[in-house]
Amino acid sequence: MSEIIIQTLLAAGGTMGFCVLFHVPIRHIPVCGIIGGCAWGLYQLIILNNASSPVMATFMAAALVGLLSDLASRIIKEAATIFIIPGILPLVPGAYIFYAMQALVRNDMMDTSTYLTDTIKLAAAIALGLLAVGAVTKSLREITKKTADAVLESVETFKDNK
Amino acid sequence: MDSNYNKKVLMLAVYAGEIMMKNGAEIYRVEDTIVRMCSACGIKSTEVFSTPTGIFISIDPGDDSQEAQTYIKRMRGLTTDMGKISLVNNFSRRFTSDDTSVEEAMAILRKIDGKRTYHTQIRIMAAALVAMCFCVIFGGGFPDALIACVAGGASYTISAYLSKYEINYFIHGFLCCAAASIIALLLCGVVPNTSYQPIIIGTLMIYVPGVAITNSIRDFLSGDMLSGLARMADAVITAASLAAGAGIVIQIWTMTGGGI
Numbered sequence: 001m002s003e004i005i006i007q008t009l010l011a012a013g014g015t016m017g018f019c020v021l022f023h024v025p026i027r028h029i030p031v032c033g034i035i036g037g038c039a040w041g042l043y044q045l046i047i048l049n050n051a052s053s054p055v056m057a058t059f060m061a062a063a064l065v066g067l068l069s070d071l072a073s074r075i076i077k078e079a080a081t082i083f084i085i086p087g088i089l090p091l092v093p094g095a096y097i098f099y100a101m102q103a104l105v106r107n108d109m110m111d112t113s114t115y116l117t118d119t120i121k122l123a124a125a126i127a128l129g130l131l132a133v134g135a136v137t138k139s140l141r142e143i144t145k146k147t148a149d150a151v152l153e154s155v156e157t158f159k160d161n162k
Numbered sequence: 163m164d165s166n167y168n169k170k171v172l173m174l175a176v177y178a179g180e181i182m183m184k185n186g187a188e189i190y191r192v193e194d195t196i197v198r199m200c201s202a203c204g205i206k207s208t209e210v211f212s213t214p215t216g217i218f219i220s221i222d223p224g225d226d227s228q229e230a231q232t233y234i235k236r237m238r239g240l241t242t243d244m245g246k247i248s249l250v251n252n253f254s255r256r257f258t259s260d261d262t263s264v265e266e267a268m269a270i271l272r273k274i275d276g277k278r279t280y281h282t283q284i285r286i287m288a289a290a291l292v293a294m295c296f297c298v299i300f301g302g303g304f305p306d307a308l309i310a311c312v313a314g315g316a317s318y319t320i321s322a323y324l325s326k327y328e329i330n331y332f333i334h335g336f337l338c339c340a341a342a343s344i345i346a347l348l349l350c351g352v353v354p355n356t357s358y359q360p361i362i363i364g365t366l367m368i369y370v371p372g373v374a375i376t377n378s379i380r381d382f383l384s385g386d387m388l389s390g391l392a393r394m395a396d397a398v399i400t401a402a403s404l405a406a407g408a409g410i411v412i413q414i415w416t417m418t419g420g421g422i
Contacts, residue, residue: 013291014299018288020285021242021288022373025244025245081376085372085376098405126379130376130383131382134380
């Protein structure tokens with residue numbers, strides 16, 4: 001358990017570092033740190049309990065980033081990109097790129113192709129995680145907007161009839 | 163409203179779009195901002211087509227006495243600056259609701275474009291922090307973290323220095339990663355109980371194309387296939403440049419008998 005907490009804190013620190021590199025306004029940096037930390041914490045929680053493969057864990061963590069960023073963008077009234085981009089970075093498979101390259105230098109083609117495939121799978125998992133949340137929140141927004149409009153309209157007609 | 167006014171509005175919208183696109187906004191946001199600003203100035207119909215390498219805008223003022231106008235803006239060199247995206251985004255919303263004149267708006271946008279949020283020294287420290295944190299996450303110990311801190315800071319210093327000269331982005335990623343690997347390998351040879359792998363991974367994370375990957379997905383999601391593909395290609399080539407930088411250094415190190 002303490003392992004996961006340490007990893008979460010480190011990921012939060014790393015994410016906040018990225019925020020500075022990407023010129024995120026200083027008042028949003030803690031929020032980005034929390035989002036990045038939570039995502040990596042969830043990933044580690046799934047991996048360390050052997051609950052699922054790294055790909056599925058990345059998918060879940062990316063979905064969490066999408067969800068939290070959408071929430072934050074609504075509360076703070078700021079574009080969601082500002083939270084998504086730093087938040088997603090701990091999940092980006094930088095280590096796998098390195099392992100693939102190392103295997104290539106060793107001239108070990110088996111390992112190279114394994115790690116390259118893993119890299120692509122993880123990138124796709126991030127994509128799908130964000131995509132799933134993006135699609136759901138977008139349609140939810142439309143539905144709530146339409147429902148609200150319909151309710152308002154019916155209230156108006158009700159008042160008129162009275 | 164004469165055609166001179168229309169031209170000013172067009173330039174304003176192009177400038178706003180350019181700032182957003184250059185600093186890593188999604189296509190949907192750029193096009194939305196441009197259309198919103200034009201329609202706030204009373205332009206009847208606006209068509210925008212934007213990709214990460216250029217913006218094409220046509221405006222039609224909507225009466226027969228005036229001709230439609232088109233502007234093409236070619237863009238080179240993408241960076242990431244969330245602060246500017248946020249500022250332009252908020253400004254464009256404000257611009258549509260109050261009566262800021264076009265000249266004032268242009269002055270505000272120039273101010274936003276010239277703004278620098280964080281000083282280079284602070285960014286170098288942040289890069290060192292990133293390298294340190296990810297070094298420990300990928301299995302580094304305490305001495306590894308310190309070396310990663312040095313390597314990350316040094317390679318980001320080189321990166322900041324290189325970005326002053328408009329150097330090819332492949333070479334940029336290659337050199338930064340090669341420098342980080344050289345420092346990691348040299349210091350690991352001197353300091354006992356260290357391994358170079360987590361250090362190089364940590365410094366690699368600074369340059370990993372996370373923005374390109376995320377934006378390409380978001381572009382695909384909103385139906386901008388061309389930009390999605392362009393950014394995906396950007397991500398792949400950047401990743402290749404990083405791997406090549408680290409790979410060649412490690413190869414030479416092994417060949418010269420550095421011993422890993």
